[in-house]
Amino acid sequence: MNRFVTFFKSQGFAILLFHAGVLLFSWPILSLATESGETYIFKHLLIGWAIIVALLVVVGQCILRGDKSDKGD
Amino acid sequence: MFNPLVVLFILLIYFGLLFILAQWVEGKSALSMRIAGSPLVYSLSLAVYCTSWTYYGSVGKAVTSGMLFTTVYIGPTLGIILWWQIMRRMVRIKNRYHITSIADFISARYDRSVSLAAMAACAALVGSTPYIALQIKSVVATFNIIAGDPGPTTSWVRDQIGPLSVILMIGFTIIFGVRKLDPTERHQGMITAVAAESIIKLTAFLACGIFITYVAHNGIADLFSDTRAMGIDLNKVITLSGPVDTPYSTWATYLLLSMSAIMFLPRQFHVSVVENGNEKHIATAMWLFPLYMLLITIFVVPIAMEGLRVGFDKSMADTFVLKLPMWYNRPWLALFVYIGGVSAAISMVMISSMTLSTMLTNHILLPIIRAIKPLEPLRRHLLRLKWFSVALVIVVGYWFNLAVGDSFMLVNMGMISFAAALQFAPCILGGLFWERGNKIGAQLALTGGIGTWFYTLVIPAFAKNDWAFQSIVSNGPLGIEILKPEALFGMNSMDPLSQSVFWSMLINTGLYVTGSMLFEAKATGMTLARDFVHILESSDKQPYRAGEATINLTSKTKTIVETLTHYVTKSDAGTMFVSSIRRAGLSGRRKVSLNELAELLGEVEKTLTGAVGAAEAHSAVMSADVYTDEERAKLSNMYAEILADLKLTPGELKKRVDYHKERESLLSNQAKNLEQRVKARTVDLEAANRELEAFSYYVSHDLRTPLRAIDGFSQALIEDYGDKLDAEGLDFLNRVRNASQRMGEIIDDILSMSRMSRMEVEREPIDLGEIMLEIVQTFREREPDAKTEIEIQANLKIDADPRLVRILLENLVGNAWKFSADKETPRITFGTEEAMGTTWFVIRDNGAGFDMQYGDKLFQAFSRLHTQEEFEGTGIGLAIVDRVVRKHGGTVRAEGKTDQGAAFFFTL
Known part of the structure; x- marks a missing residue:
């Protein structure tokens, strides 16, 4: 569990997620969604966005949890 | 349609309730403090980002540019991923340097440069003006939609809603945020009100979206299907960036601008950095705020589709969200949506004008006042200056709306502001991560970046209404086409916004790096740079300025006295507190520093220790809820900072x-x-x-x-x-x-002295007078013809060794007897005298005396002040006296004058 927390709150994961997010919402991934039809881009954006928000929930909780356990140490 | 006066009245009631909420928080009750200091309020206050631009403009942008509007929220979501690395630094720096605005932050990083602060303040003012104009425009436009015109008696409200809105906004901002001077520049009441407004605007927007999608239709698929049925090609509406030649560059530009705006727009900096009371709140905001943005945009496309489906004109797309409930004859839903829209606009105007007024006052007006001597008395009117600044900022925004507002859709005006905020990014990010970045680099960067932004974005904005600017935009200045603002250096492969961002960032970043590389920072600037860059490494530093009195002592007094009343009566508790205050040197103080508060608690603990013991007193003081979480963190960090100042690792x-x-x-x-x-x-x-x-x-x-x-x-x-x-x-x-x-x-x-030296002192109560009397009798028996008069004081009792005392007195009396024998009436007295704070035994005679300059030789063995012919003797007697006295732990001294007698003083 601690490794999980450490991983999600790490700077490395944040940078990885940032780049993944930028890629997800930029060319060429977006072009694939655009060419697939009217609702695909809508779904792609909302679902991709929701996934990032969900991961941010995990990151936020890991930071808070990590902070508590740091204090506990 | 509502009566304009009714709408106005409802709005006033709504803001009255918000004011009551803010006042309740400012009252600092335990519950209100807990709510105001919660991560939820912090996260919701960040939603001041979602202004009327979001509220109304997103739908407008969705109609004209497809999904491009989502970049305004996806960009911040991506930027927020790095907040724990970036925002935490900024918050710590804010805490350490008591930063009050984004201009203050830049100035603090670059050698506390006054010029940089003024430049940043000017840039923030110019950059925010279009945004404030946008809010005023939305309030005025939507009021005219929601409020019908029932007759001439109330039409003045519709006609004057613009100036009326400006007056109300100025009033609200002053009442909520600048009512009094707060040295910490934190406004928990106002922030809680903004958080409440965020809930209202989200709820209202969701209510509209849910109504359109799930009441008017059976879900999104049904809505899309109905839209298609009306002959609308969704492929032409739901595009990436609308009908532009370069959709991906436009998309990327919007992403970049939004990513920076969430941190560098002055109002965002204020709510996220200046108003942050606990850096852990960032962790909550990192997911709660993106979730908020996702929710507030989720129904944008359905509302846009529905607006088109029911036949609203595309040019009115900004108002679809308000018009649709009215079209469906849901006036109360429409009113609720309107209140949500006003909340979005007012919260933005309040926070922006408040932080801009701080910058305007601190970094522009005060330096001017300081420079112009006749204006110096104005410094005593800092609060009024802030009020004036608030009014000025909002009035200028209103003027901008009148000047260019009609030529722009809301979202375009917002992007001009975003591009201005982006100009702060190189200075701030460089300042956080690059030690070499210095003041000259920052000055060049801001000048170049803001200049390019103004030239390539603001002038074209004015050109929509102004002929002189139109000529520059169309043909370039003086007809030089290569300098055309919207196609600078011949770049026409990007849309105007993208090329503006490209050139301004190239110039801004280039000048920052070049200036920083070419010029060296001063020693103070280098120290600040090191501190900023290594802020996370140097410990969890939060505000520490030992000398700065920012804590209201009155608010702490109640808690401390209550703690004491657990042990003593109320009046005694008051007395103990007052004495602690006096000992801590805080008499008459209303505000104290954290250091002083800690010292006061130390004194209180000491006082209480006298009543309940050290352990209980310590426990009582520790468990007293005197420190807020923030102060506790500061105190903890103060110790950490002391450790850091020692330049030692733990x-x-x-x-x-x-x-x-x-x-x-x-x-x-x-x-x-x-x-x-x-x-x-x-x-x-x-x-x-x-x-x-x-x-x-x-x-x-x-x-x-x-x-x-x-x-x-x-x-x-x-x-x-x-x-x-x-x-x-x-x-x-x-x-x-x-x-x-x-x-x-x-x-x-010699044998006598030797014997005496070997004797141990055995004290017992004796009367020196009696011993003296015995000795004198011996002398009289030996010399019956002697005429010596003896006077002995009665009751000379003391604990001493009688054998040694006898030797002592024999020697002293023998001396006195011998040296006074030649006198006509020899006289010896023995008694006590007070001198030098001690009672001395004294033997006086009226004999030959001695010269005081040889007094120090008197008690040395074999030392004599008279010849053998004058007075017989061996010179041992007084040496024996000295030894006896010293054996008793006493002192002996002599006074005398030649031919006028001598006196020997001793203690035992």
Whole structure:
């Protein structure tokens, strides 16, 4: 569990997620969604966005949890 | 349609309720403080980002540019991923340097540059004006939609809604945020009100979206299907960036601008950095705020589709969200949506104008006032200056709306502001991560970046209404086409916004790096740079300015006194608190620093210790809820900062503590060794002294036998052979006898002194007067003809060794008797006198006295101030007196004057 927390709150994961997010919402991934039809881009954006928000929930909780356990140490 | 006065009245009630909420929070009750200090309020306050631009403009943008509007929220979501690395630094720096605005932040990083602060403040003012204009525009436009015109009696409200909105916005901002001066620049009441407004606007928007999607239709698929059925091609509506030639560059530009806006828009900086009370709240905001943005945009496309489906004109797309409930004849939903829209606009205007007024006052007006002497009295009117600044900012925004507002859709005006905020990014990010970045680099960067932004974005905005600017935009200045603002240096492969961002960032970043590389920072600037860049490494530093009194002592008094009343009566608690205040040197103070508060609590603990003991007092003070979480964190960090200031890692500190402990232990051991050696030496010395005394005793004793023989045989010689010797021979023999007798006396005295030295002091209660009387009687028996008068004070009792005291008095009385014998009326007195704070025993006589310049020789053995012919003696007597007194731990001294007597003072 601690490794999980450490991983999600790490700077490395944040940078990885940032780049993944930028890629997800930029060319060429977006072009694939655009060419697939009217609702695909809508779904792609909302679902991709929701996934990032969900991961941010995990990151936020890991930071808070990590902070508590740091204090506990 | 509502009566305009009714709408106005409802709005006033709504803001009255918000004001009550803000006031309740400012009242600082336990509950209100807990709510205001919660991560939820912090996260919701960040939603001031979602202004009327989001509220109305997103739908407008969705109609004209497809999904491009999502970049305004996806960009911040992506940027927020790095907040724990970036925002935490900014919050810590804010706490350490008491940053009050984004201009203050930049100034603090770059050697506290006044010019940089002024430049940043100007840039923020210019950049925010379009955004404020946008809010005013939305309030005015939507009021005219929601409020019908029932007749001439109320039409003045519709006609004057613009100025009325400006007055109300100025009033609300001053009442909520700038009512009083707050040195911390934190406004928890206002922030809680903004958080409440965020909930209202989200709820209202979701209510509209849910109504359109799930009440008017059976879900999104049904809505899309109905839209298609109306002959609308969704492929032309739901595009990536609308009908532009370069959709991906436009998309990327919007992403970049939004990513920076969430941190560098002055109002966002204010709510996220300045108003942050606990850096852990960032972790909550990192997911709650993106979730908020996702929710507030989720129904944008359905609303846009529905607006098109029911036949609203595309040019009115900004108002679809308000018009649709009215079209469906849901006036109360429409009113709710309107209130949500006003909330979005007002919260943005309040926060923006508040932070801009701080920048305007602190970095522009005050430096001007300082520079122009006749204006100096204005410094005493700082609060009024802030009010003036608020009014100025909002009025200028209103003027901008009148000047160019009609030529822009809401979302375009917002992007001009975003592009301005982006100009802060190189200075701030460079300042956070690049130690080399310096003041000159930042000055060049801001000048170049803001200049390019103004030239490529603001001038074209004015050109929509102004002929002079139109010429520059169409043909370039002086007809130089290569300098056309929207196609600078011939770049026409990007849309105007993208090319503006490209050039301004290229120039801004290039100048920042070049300036920083070419010029060296001053020592102070380098220290600040190091501190900013290494803020996370140097410890969890939060505000620490020991000397800065920012804590309201009155608010703490109640808690402290309540803690004391757990143990003592209320009046005693008050007395204890007052005495603690006095001892802490805080009498008459209303505000104290954290340091002083800690000292005060220390004094309170000390006071309480007297009543309940140290452990209980400590426990009571520790458990008292005196410190807020923030203060507790600050205090903790203050200690950490002290550690950091020592330039030691905790490991090094431990080593040093261990070293000092070891050193102390060594010193202690050495001291013990030394003490033992002294004891040993003392024992040796005492043994040696005893041996020496024994030696002198035995030598003296053994000398007496030959001396007696010399004296005896000399006497026999005189008696038996005196007739055979001539007169000279007899004289020689008499001299031999006298010398041997004198030597015998000396030996007796030496033996006496030696015996006395070997005697241990055995104290017992004695009366010195009685001993003195016995001695005097002896003297009288020895010399019955002596006329010496003796006066002895009664009751001279003391604990002393009677044998030694007798020796002492015999010597002193003997001296007095001897040296006063020649006087006509010899007189000796013995009593006590007070001198130098001590009671002395004193023996006085009226004899020969002595010269005080030789007084120090009196108590030395064999030292005599008179010749043998004047007064007989060996010079041992006073040496014996000195030894007796010292054996008793006392002091002896003498006073005298030649031929006027002497006095001997002693204590035992």
